[in-house]
Amino acid sequence: MNESTPSRRVALFVTCLVDLMRPRIGFAAIRALEAAGCEVIVPEGQTCCGQPALNSGDRDHAAALARRTIEALEGYDHIVIPSGSCAGTIRCHYPEILADDAHWLPRAQAVAERTWEIMAFLDEVCGWRPEAARCEGHATYHDSCSGLRELGVKAQPRRLLKAVEGLTLTPLAGEETCCGFGGTFCVKYPAISNAIVAEKAAAIEATGAGLLLAGDLGCLMNMAGKLHRDGSKVRAFHAIELIAGMGDGPAIGEDA
Template identity: 70%
Template sequence: MTETSGPRLAPGVSPGVSPRVALFVTCLVDAMRPRIGFAALKVLEEAGCRVEVPAAQTCCGQPAWNSGDDADAASLARQVIATFEPYDYLVAPSGSCAGTISHGYPELFAKDPEWGPRARALAKKTWEVTSFLVDVMGYAPEGRSLAASATYHDSCSGLRELGVKAQPRKLLGAVDGLEMRPLEGNDVCCGFGGTFCVKYPAISNGIVGEKAAAIERTGADLLLAGDLGCLMNMAGKLHREGSKVRCFHTVEVVAGMADGPAIGEPE
């Protein structure tokens, strides 16, 4: 899912017709930072999509899948597939969840004659939100401004599984007044890794400590990224070390919604 020169529509979606998009909110966004979901909804509608948020959606099953619990992962995956397959696209503000659905599901159901084809069909129309906005819809924000400097962390799943790198930077480049500063080791894991940070807390803390130091060296006001789990991990470390760097999901800035409390700040 790399950047293209124009919109790339799914089969059955006609040019000029608003696609029917299902927003996969994700567990963390729903429980910890609903503002990201509302920001994604805003920009998707601005891009010309008809957006729905299916009430029947559940966890994508990533924690179970990553932990080797294939049975529970498959149960959750079937629920997600059945809920989202009627839509033109599934779009998520998370590279890790989108990566699980687009790469994990086909592997999980590789030998299943019923769910295998359904998993592969959903995988083909599953997108991370910034990639979808740029690569499919050809969207660029208009009238957005933010007087701040920012640096960007490339989350592992989005970067490596989905090729999300240029797309968020293109969107952020359209925000007037926002100065982007390079981050040393921008493509290095922050130490979150889902269940990794629970199983190996000392190693995780060492990794995020190095990441926090690199963020501080940029002198940026803001840290931006595309996965809330990574952002919560980095924001927590920065806060514990007394840093003044504020953390936001990329889509919050693109939507013009970075005027409220940052991640980890009281509402």
């Protein structure tokens, strides 16, 4: 960053899964954002974005969580999230949830307009590349449904990963197909979810890659769990971990 360029004041929305299951993704996000010249704040008061309630049809609780989240995230230049599904909830669905509330709708719209999935933010807003990142390995990449379809996150992570020295990226057959997680879907319909992730695991193995990358921890936990149950040696990481130079630690499931 040029010394004359003002620092972007960024609120990091960590997400429930990252906070509870894989905090190193949050630390990787901070490292990458700071390397891109951002001042990073993790606002107190953030909890769930309300996505599970929204997906289950509980709009009242989803709206209550949306209001709480908006209050926590107002006042920052940008809100950045290491999850396409949570970012999609805030950016695309908060204005819908609060559409009939004259007080909260403009606040929801203002927060939504400043909300970004982290790899799209680093690529599109910051124009940053991970010059110091290195990972000797062969990887494949899965596109999460929400990030891809709601936010258009597709080329951005691949451009960032291309700059990681030593990393080879092989296309995944059906890379845009759901992995079967779907938040509460995998709980409500476990047999269907398992059938979907079985096809995904087979496609991952067929690439010959030793690393599986994606931008949503829920998807990664689902795919990594299936690969582990099948005896696969493929190791799963959130893409931001490699981009931030933190790909040498335990893979998802290995630090449980």
